[in-house]
Amino acid sequence: MTVFYLKFLITPTLMLAISLAARRWGTQIGGLLSGLPVTSALVMLFLSLEQGPGFALQAVPGALAGLAAVQATYLFYFLVTRRVGALTGCIAALAVYAASAFVMSRIGEVALSVGVTVLLLTLIIVVTSTTAQAHAANVVPLPRWVIPMRMLTATLLLAAITASAQWLGPVASGLLAPIPIIAWPLAVFAHVQGGHHELGAIVRGNAIGAVGVLGFYLAVKSTIVALGTVPSISAAVVLAVVATFVLAKVLDRR
Known part of the structure; x- marks a missing residue:
């Protein structure tokens, strides 16, 4: 019962904190924070607590595949919306996500997923380098209902994945873990309200954050059985945060 209540306490609190930070510090910071392994870490934590570390370990390949599919979706949306509107872009991007995730x-x-993810992240950072920098600190106003929607959606997704984990199996459970509940609505609203340059800032920030997500999954894969659930995931989150902010600093200097 303690684990059950933790799901409904920790998840919306984290969603609220990240959403308020994005509102306060701007588009790229919002993308960077939303790219961190918030939902992913919570999914892996509760999968491990409820199903055992072995189940969480088996979910990592699916999670890495899902991460690659998410980044393919962002890159596609950023490129295709140079020619089409947000609605058409969203529909096409969701189709790309479904196809990418399936393949x-x-x-x-694991090695292929990591390689594809690194390639996609590199491409995103390159193609957004000239469009995002001037808009990184801009704050795009969001409708009041967006933050409560994120909190509710993230909590329901976490509850759905962990409750159905035995039926879904570890691969499908892992595949659902990187779904960008925070970042995707933020990217679309930034695009609609601020234009393609604002979209570039949020996508770039998310890609930088995804480097940390990649490190998180690889760290969990390497340590969760040996260290146990809480130490492994805690160390993986620290690694993700450090890697993300170091990369962000390096790119800012350039």
Whole structure:
């Protein structure tokens, strides 16, 4: 019962904190924070607590496949919305996500997922380098209902994945973990209200944050059985945060 209540306490609190930070410090910071392994870490934590560390370990390949699919979706949306509107772009991007997730999960190779993710992150950072920098500190106003929507959606997704984990299995559970509940609405609203340059800032920030997510999953894969659930995931989150902010500093200097 303690784990059950923690799901409904920790998840909306984190969503609220990140959403308020994005509102306060601007588009790229919002993208960077939303790219951190918030939902992913919570999903892996509760999967491990409820199903055992072995289940969480088996979910990592699916999670890495899902991460690659998410980044393919962002890159596609950023590129295609140079020619089409947000609604058409969203529909097409969701189709790309479904196809990418299916293909990557069917292959199931960790090394390939990591390689594809790194390639996609590099491409995103390169193609957004000239459009995002001037708009990184801009604050795009969001409707009042967006933050409560994120809090509710994130909590429901976490509850759905962990409650159905035995039925879904570790691969499908992992595949659902990186779904960008925070970042996707933020990216679309930034695009609609601030234009393509604002979209570039949020996508770039999310890609930088995803480097930390990648490190998080690899750290969990390497340590969760040996260290146990809480130490492994805690160390992986610290690694993700450090890697993200170091990369952000390096890129800012350039």
